Amino acid sequence: MVDIFHNFYRGKRVLVTGHTGFKGSWLSIWLHELGAEVIGLALAPVTEKDNFVLSRIGTKITDLRGDIRNGELIKKIFSDYQPEIVFHLAAQPLVRESYEIPVETYETNVMGTIHVMEAVRMTNSVKVAVMITTDKCYENTEQLWGYRENEPMGGYDPYSSSKGCAEIAISSWRRSFFNPINYNVHGKSIASVRAGNVIGGGDWAKDRIIPDCIKALEANKDIEIRSPQSIRPWQHVLEPLSGYLLLAQKMWNAPVDYCEGWNFGPKLESVANVWDIAMLVVKYYGKGSLVDSSVPNSLHEAKLLMLDISKVYFKLGWQPRLDIERTIQLTVDWYKRYKNEDVYSLCVEQIGKYIS
Numbered sequence: 001m002v003d004i005f006h007n008f009y010r011g012k013r014v015l016v017t018g019h020t021g022f023k024g025s026w027l028s029i030w031l032h033e034l035g036a037e038v039i040g041l042a043l044a045p046v047t048e049k050d051n052f053v054l055s056r057i058g059t060k061i062t063d064l065r066g067d068i069r070n071g072e073l074i075k076k077i078f079s080d081y082q083p084e085i086v087f088h089l090a091a092q093p094l095v096r097e098s099y100e101i102p103v104e105t106y107e108t109n110v111m112g113t114i115h116v117m118e119a120v121r122m123t124n125s126v127k128v129a130v131m132i133t134t135d136k137c138y139e140n141t142e143q144l145w146g147y148r149e150n151e152p153m154g155g156y157d158p159y160s161s162s163k164g165c166a167e168i169a170i171s172s173w174r175r176s177f178f179n180p181i182n183y184n185v186h187g188k189s190i191a192s193v194r195a196g197n198v199i200g201g202g203d204w205a206k207d208r209i210i211p212d213c214i215k216a217l218e219a220n221k222d223i224e225i226r227s228p229q230s231i232r233p234w235q236h237v238l239e240p241l242s243g244y245l246l247l248a249q250k251m252w253n254a255p256v257d258y259c260e261g262w263n264f265g266p267k268l269e270s271v272a273n274v275w276d277i278a279m280l281v282v283k284y285y286g287k288g289s290l291v292d293s294s295v296p297n298s299l300h301e302a303k304l305l306m307l308d309i310s311k312v313y314f315k316l317g318w319q320p321r322l323d324i325e326r327t328i329q330l331t332v333d334w335y336k337r338y339k340n341e342d343v344y345s346l347c348v349e350q351i352g353k354y355i356s
Contacts, residue, residue: 001033001352004242008249010035013125015083017068017116018090019061020045022203023132025052026237027087029347030245032060039081041066041074042090051202054343068112074119082125085248088116089132091163096207098159109162110169117173120188128251129190130244135233135265135307136160137167137194146233146308149194149261167192167261180256189255191247195240196233196265196307199327201334201350202343203237209274213281214335217288224293228275231304235266235320236327238354243318250316262316265307270324280325284332321354330354 014031018024019040031038038061045052052058062081066073068090091109092098098105113131120129138147139154153168155161170192178190199210207226216223243264251258275290282288312318322330330350337346 001348002355003034004355005034005245005249007035008252009245011037012085013037013039013081013083014085014087015039015041015078015081017041017086017088019063020050020052020058021089021093022051022200022205023198023237023241024089025050025055025057025202026200026347027089027241027244028057028061029055029344030238030241030351032057033348033351038062039077039083040064041068041077043067047204049204051343051347054202054338055347056344068115069107071115071118074115075122078119078123078126082123084125084127085252086116086120086126086129087132087244087248088113088129091132092159094205094207095136095157095159098157098162102158105158106162106165109159110165113166114169114173117170117190120190121173121177124187126188127255128248129188130248130251131166131170131190131192132244133163133167133170133192133194134160135194135196135263135305137163139164140305142304144304146265146306147263148308149263149311171261174259178259180259183256189251189259191251191259192261193240193244193247194261194263194307196235196305198235198237198240200237200331201338201347209277210281210331213278213288217281217285222289222291223278223282224291225275225278226293226295228292228294229273231271231273231306233265233271233306234277234324234327235264235270236322236330236354238351239266239320239322240264242321242354243312243316246316246318258316262312263307263309264312264318265309266320266327267323270320270327271306272324277328280328281332284329285336
């Protein structure tokens with residue numbers, strides 16, 4: 001596989017929180033292929049079909065179990081393993097679940113993030129920390145243009161607002177403890193990154209459109225669409241991960257220039273409604289039918305959300321590689337093949353296709 005980061009990650013100690021999750025498992029596979037010494041810290045995977053389980057990436061890296069709400073445990077793991085680069089992905093990531101467990105959502109997404117930043121602060125080996133939040137961290141007025149990195153944080157539901165709070169905490173810790181002005185003293189660069197609706201193989205989370213589609217298709221049932229007209233910036237999981245990896249490399253080489261917030265979103269033509277995305281899944285899966293199951297007065301979820309990615313284009317030289325058709329095609333390809341093939345090899349193959 002081509003290394004687009006020019007051997008930067010080879011031999012580096014990289015800690016990934018949330019490595020058993022959907023994005024975390026893909027990031028861990030990519031980092032392992034790049035030659036990094038990967039330390040993963042997370043809760044147990046949710047299902048036996050998760051990408052982390054099927055790919056068996058846990059057998060190739062240092063695979064640790066722990067809750068980011070336990071600040072002392074986090075500090076001990078940082079002390080024991082002395083990471084140089086940290087990618088913080090561990091979170092309670094579901095909007096609808098946040099209505100059911102709002103306190104746990106805040107404990108995980110806000111205090112968990114603070115515990116990780118405190119461990120970064122206490123561990124001399126750490127040079128770079130990339131804190132992953134979400135596009136939903138913005139105060140969403142459902143405007144027709146994309147949100148820029150300097151716009152207000154907010155959030156209607158507990159999940160979105162917890163991520164807005166996490167962003168405010170990251171900004172505070174950066175100014176208070178990791179201020180670029182004092183880089184020669186603390187020696188650390190910390191950034192936050194916000195991505196759109198990320199899809200790809202190995203995601204089985206509830207209340208997400210792709211897992212919902214695949215579960216229905218595998219059971220030979222109609223696909224029920226809860227919010228058919230909700231518009232989202234859809235992107236393949238490898239899109240933001242390539243951005244995170246590039247950003248960390250830039251931060252390492254020029255730590256004062258890149259320690260801020262960044263949006264990683266798709267091209268404008270990949271902003272589409274949920275119904276159209278499901279139709280593309282049916283097209284590439286080769287079967288299936290849709291049913292509108294929207295319910296009046298259901299739990300609030302934003303209908304329109306887009307990101308402006310001008311900053312990453314001009315300052316990082318990053319741009320999305322896949323259009324929406326290719327994104328869905330690559331995603332469905334994983335789900336059609338995972339039962340009969342070596343999943344780790346399948347993921348590596350897809351990373352290779354993405355790069356090329």
